[in-house]
Amino acid sequence: MMQKGKTMQYAMAGVQAMPGMRMNVRSHVHVPDAEAGYDGQRQPYYAAETQRLPRRSATVPANVGIIFLCAVFLAFGIMVLDRACQRAELSKNISAMEGSIAQTIIDNSQLTLEVMEARDSSRICYAAAQDLGMVAATGVEAIQVMAPDTRPDIQTESLTGNSPFSVEHGMITGSR
Numbered sequence: 001m002m003q004k005g006k007t008m009q010y011a012m013a014g015v016q017a018m019p020g021m022r023m024n025v026r027s028h029v030h031v032p033d034a035e036a037g038y039d040g041q042r043q044p045y046y047a048a049e050t051q052r053l054p055r056r057s058a059t060v061p062a063n064v065g066i067i068f069l070c071a072v073f074l075a076f077g078i079m080v081l082d083r084a085c086q087r088a089e090l091s092k093n094i095s096a097m098e099g100s101i102a103q104t105i106i107d108n109s110q111l112t113l114e115v116m117e118a119r120d121s122s123r124i125c126y127a128a129a130q131d132l133g134m135v136a137a138t139g140v141e142a143i144q145v146m147a148p149d150t151r152p153d154i155q156t157e158s159l160t161g162n163s164p165f166s167v168e169h170g171m172i173t174g175s176r
Contacts (some may be wrong), residue, residue, distance in 0.1 A: 060068075117123065128134040 125136070129136075
């Protein structure tokens with residue numbers, strides 16, 4: 001905005017780029033009643049051609065830039081903390097699994113010892129003789145037993161016909 005000063009013909013309002021510099025006016029500026037108050041001998045200035053000035057680069061105010069940078073740092077900080085929490089939880093899960101594996105190995109070794117004790121032939125023979133009243137087969141005489149065939153001859157199919165233990169010709173032998 002331009003206004004008339006006391007000692008000068010025109011004064012510029014606002015912040016001047018440098019003191020004593022000439023004022024730049026673009027060709028498309030229109031000042032209402034700019035011709036008022038001057039004599040007819042002087043011609044007002046009109047730009048004959050327009051000059052394209054290079055565009056200034058886009059700038060961001062400092063406050064907006066600081067707020068944006070703080071938001072970016074905060075977002076990255078939250079992402080880093082989230083990853084650190086995920087890694088800590090994953091490490092805790094891995095440690096728990098390793099502890100579980102170690103406990104399973106200890107349990108398996110204990111069960112292996114118990115199975116080896118249970119498979120001991122002297123223990124099995126002692127339990128068979130004492131608890132079940134069994135006798136060793138080496139000291140007993142084998143007696144052959146024969147059972148007569150009591151089934152009729154016309155029956156060709158039986159429920160045990162395909163069994164590997166089916167009776168052939170009605171004779172069953174065995175020992176006692």
